[in-house]
Amino acid sequence: MPSSLSRAIDSYPNRFDPGALGALPEHLQETIRRRNEVLGPGYTLIYREPVEFVSGHGAHLVDREGNDYLDAYNNVPCVGHAHPRVVEAVSRQMAAVNTNTRYVQEALVGYAERLLATFPGGLSKVSLACSGSEANDLAMRVARFHTGGEGIIVTRWAYHGLTREVASFSPSLGPGSPLGPNVRLIDPPDPRLVAPGSTLAEHMRLQVRGAIDDLERHGYRLAALVADCAYSSDGIFTDPVGYMQAVVEEVHAAGGLYIADEVQSGFARLGDSMWGFSRHDVLPDIVTMGKPMGNGLPISGVVFRPEVAEEFGRSVRYFNTFAGSSVPVVAAAAVLDVFDEENVQQRVVENGTALRAGLEELTQASPYVAEVRGSGLYIGVEVVKDPETLAPDRARAEDIINDLRDRRVLISGTAKGAHVLKIRPPLAFSSADVARFLEAFAEVAKVRL
Structure with missing residues (x-):
């Protein structure tokens, strides 16, 4: 692979490592192998353990086994999955x-x-x-x-x-x-x-x-x-x-x-x-x-x-x-x-304000968080190695993203250093969703932040 192409792929945040395919459940392994055989170049999967969804509602996605995931990542289903x-x-x-x-x-x-x-x-x-x-x-x-x-x-x-x-x-x-x-x-x-x-x-x-x-x-x-x-x-x-x-x-x-x-x-x-x-x-x-x-x-x-x-x-x-x-x-x-x-804009203001305030409270003492920033239901948490130099900490950010995925909460990363947690849910995100998100984030923060 040309070095420039390798760097381009590496710049993609939270990318699944194809070398880890053998560690996945058998059904996922088989589907991903078939996918690799038929899809053209450039496709990537996200999360260390990719996930397959079969349905959705509001700010929630449901996998093949019926597990409910809180979607705090997808902006395209603006007013909610399958509204x-x-x-x-x-x-x-x-x-x-x-x-x-x-x-x-x-x-x-x-x-x-x-x-x-x-x-x-x-x-x-x-x-x-x-x-x-x-x-x-x-x-x-x-x-x-x-x-x-x-x-x-x-x-x-x-x-x-x-x-x-x-x-x-x-x-x-x-x-x-x-x-x-x-x-x-x-x-x-x-x-x-x-x-x-x-x-x-x-x-x-x-x-x-x-x-x-x-x-x-x-x-x-x-x-x-x-x-x-x-x-x-x-x-x-x-x-x-x-x-x-x-x-x-x-x-x-x-x-x-x-x-x-x-x-x-x-x-x-x-x-x-x-x-x-x-x-x-x-x-x-x-x-x-x-x-x-x-x-x-x-x-x-x-x-x-x-x-x-x-x-x-x-x-x-x-x-x-x-x-x-x-x-x-x-x-x-x-x-x-x-x-x-549904007065969507007011819901965005109220739940976005609560979500950002909760994140600020959970990260205020962390030496690894430079800033919580954003507006409405678009929030970034900047994860750094040192608060003085602001050196990006991509590895820690990806650990947080995947720890949340393991708790069935979905976010991703952004910025050139892929070190800013990108929290961007459908606008159907409710006060109950905010509470669930902050509960999962608090668990992860105890270990990672």
Whole structure:
């Protein structure tokens, strides 16, 4: 295996070691062997002992033996696994028709109107795709067309998708997936990186200004800055808010666009607003969304300021057979119904606050936890070897992740060092789920922290 590819695979957090296959239960061994024989390259399993699920409900998954696992990891089933409202809508539509956007669909128009009503007034056009990768690919095509530029700015360990275009500005894919020569990296908004006497806003402004200058030096005009307001792959940095205003000013001054990648931070994930960018009181030029919008069905979206996309729409044909087809659209509409009926955003605020407070209490005396950070139901616990140097402790983080898995609680890891515990449950997470999570975490912390 080429060394760069080996490093790329090693960078994947909490990866199952194929050499440990013989230690697994016989049924899992056989299924994994068959999987390895037929699936293409690049697939990975997670946890030291992979797990197979056969059903789910709310924030819970059930394995073949009927064991209940608390899911504090999966963001795609936004309103919960197998939510009855979504299941009913999809089943009803599948029994009727599933067609595309070349035909008139009242349900599609109604959904688009409802979705756009959740955005600030300047964002009033939406195009649909099938995945976050496709959404970011389309967003970048529009940004390049509108600005005439090619330069792209992202954070140092960002992930924005898997198409060839989007992979070129997704550094978290590792050295086996090279970045484009037109891509420049900036720091995530980590207050600890700010020089004494400065501010986070000024630090981020200087980072962006430096990236723009370097792009121009190499002959690239800026097309866009792409930012996920949760900074999910960088290690989860949601606060403090406000610095994005300075960032967007620099981007616009250089003629570029601000693309808000809301695949992770959108749909009230961060609690105090429907969209992550809204917490910063800024207006993006383009917003992208992914599969959480359809509770896991293949639907994603790109929302534009109309003046940004108008000329592109006149000049370039965009049609995607499955994007905006009937079944994913009714699933997405059902998700909005659940938000209204269950007051999802308030639940996220209340249970996210309780979860973070409990984690802070359990880790406050630990020399191995640098920070508990996050917002709503997206929380990171940074595990380090030393609180002074902040050296990442990937081994300890993976021990914690797998100890929790053994107690049937699912999380994962993030950041370049794979040392930040990523706690990102479905938004169906309840107060009882918070209590169960904290009980399991307390048991693990006694040993590992």
